[in-house]
Amino acid sequence: MRTTKRVRVEDISKPSAKLTELRREDFKPLPEPFQTPEATPEFTPLSEKAAETYESSLDDTIAVSIPKPKTKEEEDRLVAQFLSGLQKLFTKENNWTFLQPLLMSMDHCATCHTCSDACHIYEASGHNPVYRPAYRSEVFRRLYKKHVKHNGNGGMLQAWRDGEIELNWTTVARLAELAYRCNLCRRCAQTCPIGVDNALIAHEIRKVFSQEMGIAPKELHESGSVLQLKVGSSTGMNDVVVKDNIEFIDEDVSEKTGLSITTPWDKYGADILLIHNAGEIMSWPFNPGAFAVIFESAGLSWTMSSEIAGFDSINYGVWYDDAQFARVAIKHAEAAKKLGVKKIVLGECGHAHKALTVIADRVLTGELNIPRESCMVTFEDLVLNEKIKVDPSRNDFPVTLHDPCNLVRLMGVVAPQRRVLKKIAPRFREMTPHGVDNYCCGGGSGFAIMSGHNFGDWRAQIAGRKKLEQVLNAFKEELDPSINKYICAPCSNCKGQLRDLLAYYDVWEKHRIMYDGLAELIVNCMVDVEPGFIEWEWH
């Protein structure tokens, strides 16, 4: 199974309508009953207007929406900007944050292609050469060697040694898009015998575009981190709206559970500042509601914050921009500092976990270095030490666990959620593979919130294909629609992707496979709570 057209590294510089085309008959077949190409919906073509307006010469979709330059002078100016950013990326002043890992990945690839088979995107696409993890890295590596290491003066010997590449607008525009055909899940890096990290290279390419050229997908920058820093949340909710929404959620949850639940706000001196991905509040309100039930029932000292960014744990900068990343991380820490809490507990959001717990660990200094902990750990303590009482028979339905890459492969929180599930879900089964070897849901690195043009098709047909295969295989003995099944996905972005993926293939209607978080599953089996917290209705 292979797309017929071969694409060489240097082809990226050659102008053409498209570097590669996507055909569903090339894609990796899904398990039954989706095994035929026809079971995958038709890929929506780009509109004529989109194709005329934006750069779209990489493949059949658009993620970044770069307006086409109108003149050669404009093209040249953009190429010069890119080159300037490329050179800055390799200076310690501008990129101390990732310089060592980047240089190591630039200088030591043996092009053994061990990374290729680890990539769910490459595999799902039917081994499309453009989606090979090493493809974008090799393009970038050649540009680096030609224009940074040799400052463009290496001559023919340098090209002979490092490979041909031409820096022109076609290369730059395609590279921008190509940086957004990777979920940054780092599964490829895990298999590299030398330690080269193609996901890091994709991340660094994104930074050149954002930090030097001001080019990034609108969903991540303008409607993402910029909005969050302005009003407090990328959902657009400010402190007043979020408090209102949580009040409604408290009322709903109280009615549903028979408990009286009130979420505390801005409680100075609480032990825990809980920060949710605010997308939960908008799209899956019973998740923050379930947290409130669990924390209140266990008698924890906790609070939420109404400070800017204190009520939304997302940090999209982690995917594309160090400056935005640091700004948001500092806002999170400042909210905790202001409340004098002992620790921050992160709600069910994978990238927020990794951003604030791991990566920001070398940004937050002094009084801003407030301890951060995963809610998986908090749940384990409460459930396994019986600080809340559970009746697992209430969860007597098939359950599988989706491992968010950020939580598992990238920060090593693997076992706590499993110990909880083994206690509360008698019909729990693992996906294959799982844990640190898991596959990304296909929504990683911002894709879950990116659906512009026909990018949603690409996300469902290629990025999410491997995850759909895993889900179907996990429940293959019980696909009968009379059996309700539950994917426990303790991450907002993963849930967004699973929602779109299951809807795209009509999996809920055909097989009754639902997704939600871990908190809901815990509350569903709490003995102090009215039965039926999980509603088997599509959302």
Add this chain to the structure above:
Amino acid sequence: MGLLLLILAYAAVAVFVAAVVWRSVKIARLPIHLRWELYPVAHEKGRASYGGSYLEESDWWTKPRESTMLGELKFMVPEILLLAGVREHNLQQWLRSFPFHFGLYLLGGLVGLLVLGGIAGAAGMQISADAGVLGRTVYHLTYLVGYVGLGLGLLGSVALLVRRTFNADYREYTKHTDFFNLAFFIVTLAVALLAHATVDPTFSGLRSFFTQLVTFNPSTLETPSALVALEIALGCLLVAYIPLTHMSHFFTKYFMWHDIRWSDEPSFKGGRIERKVSEALQYPVSWSAPHIRGDGKKNWVDVATSGVEEN
């Protein structure tokens, strides 16, 4: 001729050592970077087997971190000696790459045995099939390690070259320099094998050269046979060349793992990491995007604590 070869050998060792030290220092002196670890982290005591971390502990910052050097060794030894990762994830490549690498390890062992034999020879000890126990052992080991190493190395490098030439996926990513590198190995190993198969079957000629190498007494210099001399010359050039190329991964791998993939040390208030981060935060920023507007004067603290209004 003999003197020239000796000078070449000393120069090759000097270049090799200098290149390894220079590149290692250069990597080690790069500024601290943000954490970017990747699990499993092999030194996580009791958790490495499934990829867990100390972050699985409640209030982890109040507890001692338990790490194990044994865990790192359990990962690294099969990874380096047997290329365990390549075997697991890319068996077809391993079938070619393992003989190549293992052959080189054995040739490293051969050099060690020749140095040992050279020192022993200089001390008047006989190295032969009918010498004492030590002399006999070194003699037979040299024979075994030498031929197996040369054979595996040559087989592996030819297999890798064939794959890079005829497999389109590999050919497209193989630069001229990669072909050159493999050809360099093939020629060197083939000449060496030919030399020992014809004029120096017991490695005694090569051992004599090592005796001269470890004693450096020009008055006793002997010129080896032409094939052995060519073997020595090519071997020296190869030794000097390797650390100057991407093949330097044989030692940079240490940094890949210890400084990046396993670099999970948390930062504490007033600690070593915080001091390094504080230094890095003072670097001037010159990124030009409108939401940063780095002018080369603003530092990272300025950028991270302002700029919201410019967004």
